[in-house]
Amino acid sequence: MSRTSVIELQDVLLVTIQGELTDRDAMALQEELTSSVASSSARGVLIDVSGLDIVDSFLARTLHDIAAASALLAADTVVVGMRPEVAITLVELGLTLPGLGTALTVADGMDKLNGSARPR
Protein backbone atom coordinates (compact mmCIF):
# COMPACT_ATOMS: atom_id res chain seq x y z
CA MET A 1 0.00 0.00 0.00
CA SER A 2 1.57 3.25 -1.04
CA ARG A 3 0.58 6.84 -1.17
CA THR A 4 2.11 9.24 -3.57
CA SER A 5 1.25 12.88 -3.66
CA VAL A 6 2.16 15.60 -6.14
CA ILE A 7 2.37 19.12 -4.72
CA GLU A 8 2.82 22.23 -6.80
CA LEU A 9 5.32 24.64 -5.25
CA GLN A 10 5.34 27.65 -7.53
CA ASP A 11 6.86 26.24 -10.71
CA VAL A 12 8.19 23.05 -9.17
CA LEU A 13 6.32 19.77 -8.70
CA LEU A 14 7.16 18.03 -5.43
CA VAL A 15 6.44 14.30 -5.46
CA THR A 16 6.49 12.41 -2.17
CA ILE A 17 6.31 8.64 -1.98
CA GLN A 18 5.29 6.87 1.22
CA GLY A 19 5.47 3.12 1.69
CA GLU A 20 6.28 0.51 -0.88
CA LEU A 21 5.76 1.30 -4.50
CA THR A 22 4.56 -1.56 -6.70
CA ASP A 23 5.35 -1.66 -10.40
CA ARG A 24 1.75 -0.69 -11.16
CA ASP A 25 1.98 2.29 -8.77
CA ALA A 26 5.23 3.34 -10.39
CA MET A 27 3.74 3.31 -13.86
CA ALA A 28 0.66 5.21 -12.65
CA LEU A 29 2.95 7.78 -11.04
CA GLN A 30 4.91 8.19 -14.26
CA GLU A 31 1.77 8.87 -16.31
CA GLU A 32 0.25 11.21 -13.73
CA LEU A 33 3.48 13.13 -13.32
CA THR A 34 4.13 13.55 -17.02
CA SER A 35 0.65 14.97 -17.59
CA SER A 36 1.02 17.24 -14.55
CA VAL A 37 4.30 18.62 -15.89
CA ALA A 38 2.65 19.28 -19.24
CA SER A 39 -0.47 20.92 -17.76
CA SER A 40 1.34 23.05 -15.17
CA SER A 41 4.32 23.82 -17.40
CA ALA A 42 6.56 23.19 -14.40
CA ARG A 43 10.24 24.04 -14.53
CA GLY A 44 11.37 21.26 -12.26
CA VAL A 45 10.33 17.97 -10.65
CA LEU A 46 11.49 16.97 -7.16
CA ILE A 47 10.98 13.32 -6.28
CA ASP A 48 11.35 12.61 -2.57
CA VAL A 49 12.30 8.95 -2.09
CA SER A 50 13.14 9.19 1.61
CA GLY A 51 10.06 7.10 2.44
CA LEU A 52 11.24 4.22 0.27
CA ASP A 53 13.01 1.25 1.81
CA ILE A 54 13.43 -0.55 -1.47
CA VAL A 55 14.24 0.77 -4.90
CA ASP A 56 14.36 -2.03 -7.45
CA SER A 57 15.53 -1.99 -11.05
CA PHE A 58 12.04 -1.29 -12.36
CA LEU A 59 11.60 1.76 -10.17
CA ALA A 60 15.09 2.94 -11.09
CA ARG A 61 14.10 2.69 -14.76
CA THR A 62 10.83 4.47 -14.07
CA LEU A 63 12.71 7.32 -12.39
CA HIS A 64 14.97 7.52 -15.41
CA ASP A 65 11.96 7.55 -17.77
CA ILE A 66 10.26 10.28 -15.72
CA ALA A 67 13.44 12.36 -15.97
CA ALA A 68 13.68 11.80 -19.73
CA ALA A 69 10.02 12.63 -20.32
CA SER A 70 10.22 15.74 -18.12
CA ALA A 71 13.33 16.86 -19.95
CA LEU A 72 11.31 16.73 -23.18
CA LEU A 73 8.78 18.98 -21.44
CA ALA A 74 11.57 21.34 -20.35
CA ALA A 75 11.60 20.33 -16.68
CA ASP A 76 14.65 19.17 -14.70
CA THR A 77 14.25 16.19 -12.39
CA VAL A 78 16.01 15.85 -9.05
CA VAL A 79 15.73 12.79 -6.81
CA VAL A 80 16.10 13.73 -3.15
CA GLY A 81 16.43 11.96 0.18
CA MET A 82 17.80 8.62 -0.89
CA ARG A 83 18.80 6.47 2.08
CA PRO A 84 22.36 5.13 2.36
CA GLU A 85 21.29 1.50 2.19
CA VAL A 86 19.17 2.18 -0.89
CA ALA A 87 22.10 3.99 -2.54
CA ILE A 88 24.46 1.08 -1.82
CA THR A 89 21.96 -1.44 -3.16
CA LEU A 90 21.42 0.53 -6.35
CA VAL A 91 25.15 0.81 -6.94
CA GLU A 92 25.65 -2.91 -6.30
CA LEU A 93 22.91 -3.58 -8.87
CA GLY A 94 24.76 -1.33 -11.32
CA LEU A 95 21.90 1.17 -11.41
CA THR A 96 23.76 4.45 -11.18
CA LEU A 97 20.85 6.60 -12.43
CA PRO A 98 22.93 8.49 -15.00
CA GLY A 99 21.61 11.85 -16.04
CA LEU A 100 19.42 12.16 -12.98
CA GLY A 101 19.97 15.05 -10.59
CA THR A 102 20.33 14.12 -6.93
CA ALA A 103 20.23 16.05 -3.68
CA LEU A 104 20.16 15.18 -0.02
CA THR A 105 17.10 17.15 1.11
CA VAL A 106 14.13 18.83 -0.52
CA ALA A 107 15.71 22.22 0.25
CA ASP A 108 18.97 21.22 -1.44
CA GLY A 109 16.95 19.94 -4.38
CA MET A 110 15.11 23.28 -4.69
CA ASP A 111 18.47 25.07 -4.67
CA LYS A 112 19.73 22.75 -7.34
CA LEU A 113 16.69 23.46 -9.52
CA ASN A 114 17.15 27.18 -8.95
CA GLY A 115 20.67 26.75 -10.25
CA SER A 116 22.48 28.12 -7.24
CA ALA A 117 24.56 26.43 -4.65
CA ARG A 118 23.34 27.50 -1.27
CA PRO A 119 26.10 29.26 0.66
CA ARG A 120 26.27 28.22 4.27
Next chain:
Amino acid sequence: MLCPKFARRIANPQRDDLCRAISPKGAMEDNRMTAGSDPTIRDSVTAFLKDHRQDIERVWASTALFTARRPADAAEECSELLTGIVEVIVSGGEENAAATGFASVRPVLTSLAARSAGGPSGSDRPDVTVLKGPLLRLWHDRAPAETAYRGDLLLSNVLNTLRIALLEIELSAGADTILAQRAQLTELSTPVIKLWDGILAIPLIGTLDSTRGQTATESLLEQIVAQHARVAILDITGVTAVDTLVAQHLLKTAVAARLMGAECIISGIRPQIAQTMVQLGIDLGEVATRATLADAFARGLSIIGMKVSNDERNAG
Protein backbone atom coordinates in the same frame (compact mmCIF):
# COMPACT_ATOMS: atom_id res chain seq x y z
CA MET B 1 36.42 -23.68 16.14
CA LEU B 2 37.34 -26.65 13.99
CA CYS B 3 39.45 -28.47 16.47
CA PRO B 4 36.78 -29.82 18.86
CA LYS B 5 34.87 -31.10 15.86
CA PHE B 6 38.03 -32.68 14.55
CA ALA B 7 38.69 -34.41 17.83
CA ARG B 8 35.12 -35.61 18.04
CA ARG B 9 35.38 -37.13 14.62
CA ILE B 10 38.47 -39.02 15.69
CA ALA B 11 37.15 -40.20 19.00
CA ASN B 12 33.41 -40.05 19.01
CA PRO B 13 32.10 -42.22 21.85
CA GLN B 14 28.65 -42.33 20.32
CA ARG B 15 30.02 -43.52 17.02
CA ASP B 16 32.11 -46.12 18.82
CA ASP B 17 28.96 -47.37 20.50
CA LEU B 18 27.27 -47.50 17.13
CA CYS B 19 30.16 -49.51 15.68
CA ARG B 20 29.95 -51.98 18.52
CA ALA B 21 26.21 -52.21 18.15
CA ILE B 22 26.34 -53.08 14.46
CA SER B 23 29.45 -55.28 14.48
CA PRO B 24 29.17 -58.99 15.30
CA LYS B 25 30.09 -60.06 18.79
CA GLY B 26 33.37 -61.71 17.80
CA ALA B 27 34.54 -58.68 15.89
CA MET B 28 33.63 -56.53 18.86
CA GLU B 29 35.82 -58.58 21.20
CA ASP B 30 38.66 -58.45 18.71
CA ASN B 31 38.26 -54.73 18.36
CA ARG B 32 38.32 -54.26 22.08
CA MET B 33 41.49 -56.29 22.38
CA THR B 34 43.42 -54.46 19.70
CA ALA B 35 42.24 -51.18 21.11
CA GLY B 36 43.96 -52.16 24.32
CA SER B 37 40.90 -51.94 26.48
CA ASP B 38 41.41 -55.36 28.02
CA PRO B 39 40.94 -54.78 31.76
CA THR B 40 43.92 -56.89 32.77
CA ILE B 41 46.38 -55.14 30.48
CA ARG B 42 44.89 -51.85 31.59
CA ASP B 43 45.59 -52.76 35.19
CA SER B 44 49.13 -53.90 34.53
CA VAL B 45 49.95 -50.78 32.51
CA THR B 46 48.51 -48.60 35.28
CA ALA B 47 50.54 -50.51 37.84
CA PHE B 48 53.67 -50.11 35.69
CA LEU B 49 53.12 -46.37 35.35
CA LYS B 50 52.63 -45.99 39.08
CA ASP B 51 55.51 -48.24 40.14
CA HIS B 52 58.06 -46.73 37.77
CA ARG B 53 56.84 -43.22 38.08
CA GLN B 54 60.23 -41.78 38.94
CA ASP B 55 62.06 -43.60 36.14
CA ILE B 56 59.54 -42.40 33.60
CA GLU B 57 59.66 -38.82 34.83
CA ARG B 58 63.45 -38.93 34.70
CA VAL B 59 63.63 -40.17 31.08
CA TRP B 60 60.87 -37.77 30.01
CA ALA B 61 62.54 -34.77 31.58
CA SER B 62 65.69 -35.52 29.56
CA THR B 63 63.80 -35.53 26.21
CA ALA B 64 64.01 -32.66 23.75
CA LEU B 65 60.54 -31.56 24.83
CA PHE B 66 61.75 -30.37 28.23
CA THR B 67 65.39 -29.42 27.60
CA ALA B 68 64.50 -25.74 27.38
CA ARG B 69 62.90 -25.83 30.83
CA ARG B 70 64.52 -25.56 34.22
CA PRO B 71 64.94 -29.06 35.74
CA ALA B 72 62.49 -28.40 38.56
CA ASP B 73 59.79 -27.16 36.16
CA ALA B 74 60.43 -30.05 33.80
CA ALA B 75 60.06 -32.58 36.60
CA GLU B 76 56.83 -30.95 37.74
CA GLU B 77 55.38 -30.92 34.23
CA CYS B 78 56.37 -34.55 33.62
CA SER B 79 54.76 -35.54 36.87
CA GLU B 80 51.52 -33.74 35.96
CA LEU B 81 51.51 -35.30 32.50
CA LEU B 82 51.99 -38.74 33.96
CA THR B 83 49.22 -38.26 36.51
CA GLY B 84 46.89 -37.20 33.70
CA ILE B 85 47.84 -40.18 31.58
CA VAL B 86 47.24 -42.62 34.44
CA GLU B 87 43.86 -41.03 34.99
CA VAL B 88 43.03 -41.41 31.29
CA ILE B 89 44.04 -45.07 31.22
CA VAL B 90 42.08 -45.86 34.38
CA SER B 91 38.99 -44.21 32.95
CA GLY B 92 39.44 -45.92 29.55
CA GLY B 93 39.34 -42.67 27.63
CA GLU B 94 42.64 -43.07 25.78
CA GLU B 95 41.05 -42.41 22.40
CA ASN B 96 39.09 -39.38 23.51
CA ALA B 97 41.03 -36.11 23.48
CA ALA B 98 38.29 -34.54 25.60
CA ALA B 99 38.70 -37.10 28.43
CA THR B 100 38.96 -35.68 31.95
CA GLY B 101 42.55 -36.90 32.31
CA PHE B 102 43.62 -34.79 29.32
CA ALA B 103 41.65 -31.85 30.63
CA SER B 104 43.62 -31.97 33.88
CA VAL B 105 46.97 -31.75 32.03
CA ARG B 106 45.68 -28.82 30.01
CA PRO B 107 47.86 -26.23 31.84
CA VAL B 108 50.98 -28.25 30.98
CA LEU B 109 49.88 -28.61 27.36
CA THR B 110 49.12 -24.90 27.18
CA SER B 111 52.61 -24.12 28.40
CA LEU B 112 54.04 -26.56 25.82
CA ALA B 113 51.93 -24.98 23.09
CA ALA B 114 52.99 -21.48 24.10
CA ARG B 115 56.62 -22.45 23.61
CA SER B 116 55.92 -23.31 19.98
CA ALA B 117 54.49 -19.88 19.27
CA GLY B 118 57.70 -18.91 17.46
CA GLY B 119 57.42 -21.21 14.52
CA PRO B 120 54.41 -22.49 12.68
CA SER B 121 56.59 -24.68 10.44
CA GLY B 122 56.61 -27.50 12.97
CA SER B 123 60.37 -27.92 13.12
CA ASP B 124 60.64 -26.44 16.61
CA ARG B 125 57.16 -27.45 17.67
CA PRO B 126 57.15 -29.37 20.95
CA ASP B 127 56.16 -32.84 19.96
CA VAL B 128 54.87 -35.18 22.65
CA THR B 129 55.67 -38.16 20.43
CA VAL B 130 59.28 -37.95 21.65
CA LEU B 131 57.92 -39.18 24.97
CA LYS B 132 56.75 -42.40 23.37
CA GLY B 133 60.15 -44.03 22.72
CA PRO B 134 61.55 -43.84 26.24
CA LEU B 135 58.24 -44.85 27.76
CA LEU B 136 57.85 -47.92 25.54
CA ARG B 137 61.47 -48.93 26.19
CA LEU B 138 60.84 -48.84 29.93
CA TRP B 139 57.61 -50.81 29.45
CA HIS B 140 59.39 -53.48 27.40
CA ASP B 141 62.08 -53.87 30.05
CA ARG B 142 59.46 -54.59 32.73
CA ALA B 143 56.46 -56.10 31.00
CA PRO B 144 55.74 -59.81 30.60
CA ALA B 145 56.64 -60.66 26.99
CA GLU B 146 53.27 -62.13 25.96
CA THR B 147 51.23 -59.04 26.87
CA ALA B 148 53.86 -56.43 25.95
CA TYR B 149 52.40 -55.60 22.54
CA ARG B 150 48.98 -54.82 24.00
CA GLY B 151 50.55 -52.47 26.47
CA ASP B 152 52.42 -50.90 23.54
CA LEU B 153 49.12 -50.28 21.79
CA LEU B 154 47.53 -48.79 24.86
CA LEU B 155 50.43 -46.46 25.65
CA SER B 156 50.77 -45.44 21.98
CA ASN B 157 47.08 -44.63 21.84
CA VAL B 158 47.34 -42.48 24.95
CA LEU B 159 50.31 -40.52 23.63
CA ASN B 160 48.75 -40.10 20.17
CA THR B 161 45.62 -38.70 21.72
CA LEU B 162 47.75 -36.49 23.96
CA ARG B 163 49.29 -35.12 20.77
CA ILE B 164 45.85 -34.39 19.36
CA ALA B 165 44.93 -32.58 22.57
CA LEU B 166 48.12 -30.51 22.28
CA LEU B 167 47.40 -29.69 18.62
CA GLU B 168 43.88 -28.67 19.55
CA ILE B 169 45.21 -26.23 22.13
CA GLU B 170 47.72 -24.82 19.65
CA LEU B 171 45.05 -24.37 17.00
CA SER B 172 42.61 -22.69 19.34
CA ALA B 173 45.37 -20.38 20.59
CA GLY B 174 46.11 -19.43 16.96
CA ALA B 175 42.43 -18.91 16.22
CA ASP B 176 42.06 -16.68 19.29
CA THR B 177 45.01 -14.57 18.15
CA ILE B 178 43.51 -14.17 14.68
CA LEU B 179 40.12 -13.17 16.10
CA ALA B 180 41.69 -10.61 18.43
CA GLN B 181 43.73 -9.12 15.60
CA ARG B 182 40.71 -8.97 13.32
CA ALA B 183 38.79 -7.08 16.00
CA GLN B 184 41.70 -4.66 16.39
CA LEU B 185 41.78 -4.13 12.64
CA THR B 186 38.09 -3.31 12.57
CA GLU B 187 38.61 -0.81 15.37
CA LEU B 188 41.23 0.80 13.18
CA SER B 189 38.60 1.44 10.53
CA THR B 190 38.83 4.92 9.20
CA PRO B 191 36.79 7.73 10.75
CA VAL B 192 34.75 10.22 8.77
CA ILE B 193 36.11 13.72 9.33
CA LYS B 194 34.18 16.94 8.97
CA LEU B 195 36.38 19.50 7.23
CA TRP B 196 33.79 22.24 6.84
CA ASP B 197 30.06 22.64 7.00
CA GLY B 198 28.95 20.32 4.23
CA ILE B 199 32.39 18.88 3.46
CA LEU B 200 33.37 15.43 4.73
CA ALA B 201 36.60 13.54 4.25
CA ILE B 202 37.35 9.89 4.82
CA PRO B 203 41.04 8.96 4.88
CA LEU B 204 41.39 5.40 3.68
CA ILE B 205 44.41 3.57 5.09
CA GLY B 206 46.16 0.30 4.35
CA THR B 207 44.62 -2.48 2.33
CA LEU B 208 41.00 -2.14 1.33
CA ASP B 209 39.40 -5.57 1.46
CA SER B 210 35.71 -5.93 0.79
CA THR B 211 34.68 -5.85 4.48
CA ARG B 212 36.68 -2.75 5.36
CA GLY B 213 35.67 -1.03 2.16
CA GLN B 214 32.02 -1.75 2.81
CA THR B 215 32.27 -0.40 6.37
CA ALA B 216 33.96 2.76 5.14
CA THR B 217 31.30 3.32 2.47
CA GLU B 218 28.46 2.79 4.90
CA SER B 219 29.84 5.15 7.53
CA LEU B 220 30.53 7.79 4.88
CA LEU B 221 26.97 7.62 3.54
CA GLU B 222 25.52 7.72 7.05
CA GLN B 223 27.59 10.79 7.86
CA ILE B 224 26.48 12.45 4.62
CA VAL B 225 22.91 12.18 5.88
CA ALA B 226 23.74 13.15 9.46
CA GLN B 227 25.81 16.21 8.55
CA HIS B 228 24.00 17.30 5.39
CA ALA B 229 27.20 17.06 3.43
CA ARG B 230 27.32 18.16 -0.18
CA VAL B 231 30.93 17.15 -0.78
CA ALA B 232 32.63 13.89 0.20
CA ILE B 233 36.39 13.52 -0.18
CA LEU B 234 37.86 10.02 -0.43
CA ASP B 235 41.51 10.37 0.48
CA ILE B 236 43.62 7.41 -0.64
CA THR B 237 47.01 8.77 0.45
CA GLY B 238 47.33 5.92 2.95
CA VAL B 239 46.26 3.18 0.55
CA THR B 240 49.28 1.10 -0.33
CA ALA B 241 48.13 -0.18 -3.69
CA VAL B 242 45.21 0.48 -5.98
CA ASP B 243 44.14 -2.49 -8.05
CA THR B 244 41.01 -2.91 -10.12
CA LEU B 245 39.04 -4.11 -7.10
CA VAL B 246 39.92 -1.08 -4.99
CA ALA B 247 39.24 1.24 -7.92
CA GLN B 248 35.86 -0.35 -8.48
CA HIS B 249 35.07 0.11 -4.83
CA LEU B 250 36.07 3.78 -4.92
CA LEU B 251 33.89 4.27 -7.95
CA LYS B 252 30.92 2.56 -6.27
CA THR B 253 31.31 4.74 -3.21
CA ALA B 254 31.47 7.85 -5.37
CA VAL B 255 28.32 6.89 -7.28
CA ALA B 256 26.45 6.01 -4.07
CA ALA B 257 27.41 9.40 -2.63
CA ARG B 258 26.17 11.07 -5.80
CA LEU B 259 22.84 9.23 -5.51
CA MET B 260 22.53 10.87 -2.11
CA GLY B 261 23.20 14.25 -3.56
CA ALA B 262 26.83 14.64 -2.53
CA GLU B 263 29.66 15.16 -4.93
CA CYS B 264 32.64 12.88 -4.46
CA ILE B 265 36.28 13.84 -4.90
CA ILE B 266 39.08 11.30 -4.80
CA SER B 267 42.31 12.76 -3.49
CA GLY B 268 45.79 11.60 -2.60
CA ILE B 269 46.57 9.82 -5.84
CA ARG B 270 50.36 9.50 -5.95
CA PRO B 271 52.17 9.59 -9.29
CA GLN B 272 53.03 5.88 -9.18
CA ILE B 273 49.43 4.99 -8.37
CA ALA B 274 48.20 7.22 -11.21
CA GLN B 275 50.53 5.38 -13.59
CA THR B 276 49.43 1.98 -12.29
CA MET B 277 45.80 2.94 -12.71
CA VAL B 278 46.39 4.03 -16.28
CA GLN B 279 48.26 0.82 -17.05
CA LEU B 280 45.42 -1.23 -15.56
CA GLY B 281 42.96 0.71 -17.68
CA ILE B 282 41.01 1.97 -14.69
CA ASP B 283 38.67 4.80 -15.64
CA LEU B 284 37.18 6.72 -12.76
CA GLY B 285 34.70 8.27 -15.14
CA GLU B 286 33.12 11.50 -14.03
CA VAL B 287 34.51 11.36 -10.51
CA ALA B 288 36.75 14.33 -9.81
CA THR B 289 40.29 13.50 -8.73
CA ARG B 290 42.92 15.65 -7.08
CA ALA B 291 46.55 15.07 -6.16
CA THR B 292 46.31 16.17 -2.55
CA LEU B 293 43.68 16.50 0.14
CA ALA B 294 44.29 20.27 0.14
CA ASP B 295 43.41 20.53 -3.56
CA ALA B 296 40.31 18.43 -3.00
CA PHE B 297 39.30 20.63 -0.07
CA ALA B 298 39.71 23.77 -2.18
CA ARG B 299 37.53 22.18 -4.86
CA GLY B 300 34.97 21.23 -2.21
CA LEU B 301 34.85 24.80 -0.89
CA SER B 302 34.16 26.13 -4.36
CA ILE B 303 31.40 23.54 -4.83
CA ILE B 304 29.56 24.75 -1.73
CA GLY B 305 30.09 28.33 -2.82
CA MET B 306 32.86 29.34 -0.42
CA LYS B 307 35.86 31.30 -1.50
CA VAL B 308 39.25 31.39 0.16
CA SER B 309 40.90 34.76 -0.12
CA ASN B 310 44.08 36.25 1.19
CA ASP B 311 43.35 39.05 3.63
CA GLU B 312 45.51 41.85 2.25
CA ARG B 313 45.23 44.06 5.33
CA ASN B 314 46.86 41.51 7.61
CA ALA B 315 49.26 40.14 5.03
CA GLY B 316 51.72 42.99 5.29
